[in-house]
Amino acid sequence: MSKWILRGGRVVDPANGRDGTFDVLIDGGRIACVGRDLPIDGDIKVVDVPSGLVVCPGLIDMHVHLREPGHEHKETVATGCAAAVAGGFTAVACMPNTNPVNDNAGVTGYILTRAAEANLARVYPIGAVSRGQQGEQLADIGELKAAGCVAITDDGHPVATAMLMRRALEYSTLFNMPVIEHCEEQTLKADGVAHEGFHASALGLRGIPGEAESIMALRDIALAELTRGVLHIAHMSARQTLDAVRYGKSRGARVTCEVTPHHFILTDEMLGAPVAYDTNVKMNPPLREAADRDAMLAGIADGSVDAVATDHAPHHADEKHVEFDRAPFGITGLETAVSLCLDRLVHAGVVPLSRLVELLSVNPARILNVPGGSLAEGAPADLTILAPEMRVTISAAAMRSRSRNTPFDGWKLRGGVAATIVGGCAVYVNEQVSLQL
Amino acid sequence: MKKDLLGIDDLTRDEIYLVLDTAEAMREIGQRPIKKVPTLRGKTIVNLFYEPSTRTRTSFEIAEKRLSADTLNIAVATSSVLKGETLADTAMNIEAMAPDMIVLRHASSGAGHLLSRICRSRIINAGDGMHEHPTQALLDAFTIREHKKRIDGLKVTIVGDLMHSRVLRSNVLLLTKLGADVWVSGPPTLVPTGIERLGVRVSPAIDEAVTGADVIMMLRIQQERMHGAFIPSLREYFNIFGMTKARVARAKPEVIIMHPGPMNRGVEIASDVADGPYSVILEQVANGVAVRMAVLYLLAGGADAD
Numbered sequence: 001m002s003k004w005i006l007r008g009g010r011v012v013d014p015a016n017g018r019d020g021t022f023d024v025l026i027d028g029g030r031i032a033c034v035g036r037d038l039p040i041d042g043d044i045k046v047v048d049v050p051s052g053l054v055v056c057p058g059l060i061d062m063h064v065h066l067r068e069p070g071h072e073h074k075e076t077v078a079t080g081c082a083a084a085v086a087g088g089f090t091a092v093a094c095m096p097n098t099n100p101v102n103d104n105a106g107v108t109g110y111i112l113t114r115a116a117e118a119n120l121a122r123v124y125p126i127g128a129v130s131r132g133q134q135g136e137q138l139a140d141i142g143e144l145k146a147a148g149c150v151a152i153t154d155d156g157h158p159v160a161t162a163m164l165m166r167r168a169l170e171y172s173t174l175f176n177m178p179v180i181e182h183c184e185e186q187t188l189k190a191d192g193v194a195h196e197g198f199h200a201s202a203l204g205l206r207g208i209p210g211e212a213e214s215i216m217a218l219r220d221i222a223l224a225e226l227t228r229g230v231l232h233i234a235h236m237s238a239r240q241t242l243d244a245v246r247y248g249k250s251r252g253a254r255v256t257c258e259v260t261p262h263h264f265i266l267t268d269e270m271l272g273a274p275v276a277y278d279t280n281v282k283m284n285p286p287l288r289e290a291a292d293r294d295a296m297l298a299g300i301a302d303g304s305v306d307a308v309a310t311d312h313a314p315h316h317a318d319e320k321h322v323e324f325d326r327a328p329f330g331i332t333g334l335e336t337a338v339s340l341c342l343d344r345l346v347h348a349g350v351v352p353l354s355r356l357v358e359l360l361s362v363n364p365a366r367i368l369n370v371p372g373g374s375l376a377e378g379a380p381a382d383l384t385i386l387a388p389e390m391r392v393t394i395s396a397a398a399m400r401s402r403s404r405n406t407p408f409d410g411w412k413l414r415g416g417v418a419a420t421i422v423g424g425c426a427v428y429v430n431e432q433v434s435l436q437l
Numbered sequence: 438m439k440k441d442l443l444g445i446d447d448l449t450r451d452e453i454y455l456v457l458d459t460a461e462a463m464r465e466i467g468q469r470p471i472k473k474v475p476t477l478r479g480k481t482i483v484n485l486f487y488e489p490s491t492r493t494r495t496s497f498e499i500a501e502k503r504l505s506a507d508t509l510n511i512a513v514a515t516s517s518v519l520k521g522e523t524l525a526d527t528a529m530n531i532e533a534m535a536p537d538m539i540v541l542r543h544a545s546s547g548a549g550h551l552l553s554r555i556c557r558s559r560i561i562n563a564g565d566g567m568h569e570h571p572t573q574a575l576l577d578a579f580t581i582r583e584h585k586k587r588i589d590g591l592k593v594t595i596v597g598d599l600m601h602s603r604v605l606r607s608n609v610l611l612l613t614k615l616g617a618d619v620w621v622s623g624p625p626t627l628v629p630t631g632i633e634r635l636g637v638r639v640s641p642a643i644d645e646a647v648t649g650a651d652v653i654m655m656l657r658i659q660q661e662r663m664h665g666a667f668i669p670s671l672r673e674y675f676n677i678f679g680m681t682k683a684r685v686a687r688a689k690p691e692v693i694i695m696h697p698g699p700m701n702r703g704v705e706i707a708s709d710v711a712d713g714p715y716s717v718i719l720e721q722v723a724n725g726v727a728v729r730m731a732v733l734y735l736l737a738g739g740a741d742a743d
Contacts, residue, residue, distance in 0.1 A: 198631030204546035204568030204603060207630060277547030321525050323545035325566070 003027045005038060009049030012056045014354045015362050015374035024055060026381040029424035034375050047436055052389050053418050056357045057373050058090025058382030060364035063234055063258060063309035069110060070099025075314040075402045077114035083401035084121040085428040087334040088417035090382040091122035093368055097156040103128035103139040105147035112148050120427045124150045124370055129168045135160025138167060145175040150368045153180035155234060158216050165220060169229025176369060178230040183216035193325050195268040195286040203271055208286055210238030217241045221248035224255050232367055233257040235311045237285035239295035246304050256306040256367050261340040264296040277324040280407040284329035301350050308359040310337045314403030335399050336408045339392045342415025381424035387433055390416035438735050441560040443549045444569040445610035457579050459731035466503055467726060477506035477737055481536040484510045487543040492698050493563050497540050500729035524548060525555055532556045559736050567601050573697050574607035576728040580721050581652055584693050589616035594646045596678060597656030597705050600627045604697045605656060609635050622646035626667040643678055650688040654695040655680055658705045671704045680706045693717045
């Protein structure tokens with residue numbers, strides 16, 4: 001099936017100003033042509049897109065933890081990629097906090113080999129800012145770039161010192177790589193396990209104020225301005241951080257940011273109900289209060305937020321089946337994000353579908369400088385076919401990820417994934433839709 | 438009653454009064470020459486203590502024995518926790534031996550909730566982290582009612598380390614549920630965010646907070662709070678928040694002074710107050726046995742268990 005056509009679907013391709021019924025001709029794994037009523041000669045396979053489905057450039061999750069090497073009991077590159085394509089993602093960018101840390105070409109190469117073996121989603125490794133993520137000495141960033149890394153981060157922790165962050169922002173401009181920051185002032189976070197607010201107080205959980213995030217964001221935005229470096233703020237959760245990002249953008253700093261679905265949907269009220277002390281609502285940054293959640297939605301609506309990423313953080317059930325303060329931070333996200341976004345952003349009227357495609361595809365590709373985000377002629381044929389009206393019930397037990405730590409189990413949502421196509425090949429087709437891929 | 442007693446929210450107002458009334462009857466048992474009734478004969482109760490405790494563990498054990506339950510104490514130092522077993526596994530192993538109740542003391546908030554989801558046995562929270570200590574609040578209410586004949590409308594002032602105190606949270610929930618006017622006071626570094634939403638008045642000015650109080654309840658200040666820079670020194674803490682005779686004089690003339698123990702004399706409370714005429718601190722301890730007997734009896738099914 002080297003040459004085939006997706007006929008008659010609604011194509012949403014904001015990078016090329018398209019939103020309407022188009023045919024998409026794919027040849028040799030690339031987009032050959034997008035147009036109306038494309039001619040069909042003999043050897044072209046025709047796939048009719050049922051009405052109601054939407055063809056868009058492949059979704060890119062720019063913040064996932066694939067856990068390999070070192071934590072294969074939580075996830076592997078293969079299981080993570082299977083989860084990704086089932087969730088509609090044609091590409092993922094994976095964080096370097098593995099064991100060993102992805103701070104050298106050997107680990108990067110290992111991850112890419114595993115990804116090639118899985119042959120599902122594209123995998124873009126993100127390297128460490130500092131050697132061993134120890135916050136002391138820069139990793140060999142040029143070597144990481146050459147090996148295939150697309151960005152650097154010490155995710156899991158912030159870049160330890162202002163000086164190291166300054167150096168990272170300066171040095172990475174050599175390679176046109178953004179520095180992705182997990183913003184957290186660690187002395188202020190201390191041993192906190194939940195958002196500092198009424199619910200944590202009532203439940204006797206140690207708090208993490210929103211300012212633990214925004215203080216670090218302000219530091220880094222100031223340094224981005226100083227250095228003209230490229231900064232991306234990961235998993236933003238606090239309204240104060242959004243204000244910081246807006247401030248930075250207004251001053252011309254090269255700063256972008258992402259928000260996770262759980263931070264624009266859930267609040268710290270979940271700590272106490274429906275299940276008190278549910279470790280599947282423990283993540284870092286924590287679920288914050290309604291004012292923060294509403295601020296994230298406002299930032300998504302007004303364009304201040306550049307991307308939606310999942311911070312997919314699989315943990316083994318045994319690790320989560322402990323006391324709340326002893327459980328690891330994090331939830332899975334790859335297989336819930338699209339349904340959550342369609343239901344809570346598009347159907348709820350926060351953004352139109354084209355803007356969602358920007359958040360999940362166009363902008364992540366632009367921020368990471370990777371192919372994708374566009375159905376331009378010659379672009380790789382990475383496509384996601386969305387089913388915005390599909391009724392979906394989230395089932396943790398049915399997930400492809402090796403881990404099941406999601407707070408969304410049992411949620412009924414409107415919107416799902418019909419199919420995922422990478423390099424012209426269907427890597428996932430939802431059995432509920434009639435697509436002859 | 439619900440299956441478990443994890444916190445005060447598990448009890449309705451009527452159930453709280455039922456516990457207090459039942460405790461009156463239970464206290465009489467402790468005054469008999471033979472301090473034992475057969476009420477919980479054949480019931481097995483496991484006291485699972487992950488934190489050191491003298492008062493609470495002893496109190497539960499005496500209460501269980503006076504009701505003729507078979508009791509078993511598991512303390513952390515002698516358990517398999519040191520061999521790396523999780524709380525959930527320990528609970529399932531205990532559960533496999535079919536006890537009727539587990540009394541749990543644990544350093545993590547919500548540990549009882551975890552057990553509650555795993556176990557068919559009834560779980561009684563004997564203190565979970567910074568969350569709740571419901572039987573303490575019940576025995577405090579019993580003690581207050583004994584002296585004041587009511588709880589509704591009393592001004593109760595709670596002073597000390599509000600942030601880390603499970604006694605505070607249980608008392609606030611219980612006393613506000615029964616209509617008391619609850620004031621809390623402590624260094625701003627030790628006041629939990631949003632605590633006023635529980636229906637209490639927060640006043641860092643202790644002299645204002647104790648003025649006209651019917652009840653003053655002191656909370657323990659732990660030495661290690663100084664290392665977290667919550668307070669500069671124990672000496673300064675005593676000067677600003679310590680309960681002295683001069684402060685007690687601002688309260689109602691018949692005020693009672695309470696402390697859940699263990700007490701730091703000269704830190705949160707002056708000895709002449711702790712041992713003075715208004716102090717009911719040892720009565721609290723005595724009442725603890727009767728109140729815990731009542732809780733055990735009612736959770737076991739009350740009259741149905743007889």
